[in-house]
Amino acid sequence: MTTASLESPFVSAVTLLGGEGVLHAQPRVVMDWIPLVRQGLPSACVDAVVRITGITQTELAHALAIPERTLARRKREGALSPEESAKLVRFVRVVARAETVFEDANSALNWLQSPNASVGGVTPLSLLDTEIGADSVLDTLGRIEHGVFA
Template identity: 40%
Template sequence: MAEEIRQGLSVRTVPELMSFLGIKEDRVLHIIGLNKRTYQRRKAENRPLDPEQSDKVFRLARIGSRAEEIFGDSEPANAWLKAPNRALGGQVPVDLLDTDAGAEAVEEVLTRIEYGVYS
């Protein structure tokens, strides 16, 4: 997977990710650092995402999968990802996924939920 990310994932992974996470296009594009016009152009030309954007897509998918695993279903997982969270200082988990530090914080909270440690 690392080599695929370095080469650039298909731009078609973006709508798949939106569907998987139940997140609107503008929000996903913001998180992965891709403006709408560039996205539309890449989609029309079937050009891949760049490595940084591909890495962020992979991060979103990985954390979405982790949340689904912990909550047992995509609906509660996606709801959790899109709701303000006290353990994250009132921030919305998905909004933190544009950085490694934010993603680590979200993963830490998910791990605490998995093990029943809510404080």
């Protein structure tokens, strides 16, 4: 995947994370995300993702492989750890990519939450807790976008 192919979904990722007001930054290219992830994203990003996507905090916690109690603690502390931040960015990148492919947020979320034979009969959302699972979902989205049987 080239840097150019990541720029467009990251624009939507900013929105999914609550925008510049929550991030206190306006990342425009992949490299802009590295210092944000390393310092830890504001915990308000979790609330933004829940609000904007309509998924529950429980579903988000499962998709990120972060215990709900840890997310609650991070909200009190004000920031996610770098590892948790990387997981959240991975999650919003996939959601943003699905929205681009399906050209509709509701259709994208329905697809992410529905069992799919192309990803082993599980929900794409359930695979986002690992990098390889997220890559598989992104690959499937690419095949859908290009009209290849997915």
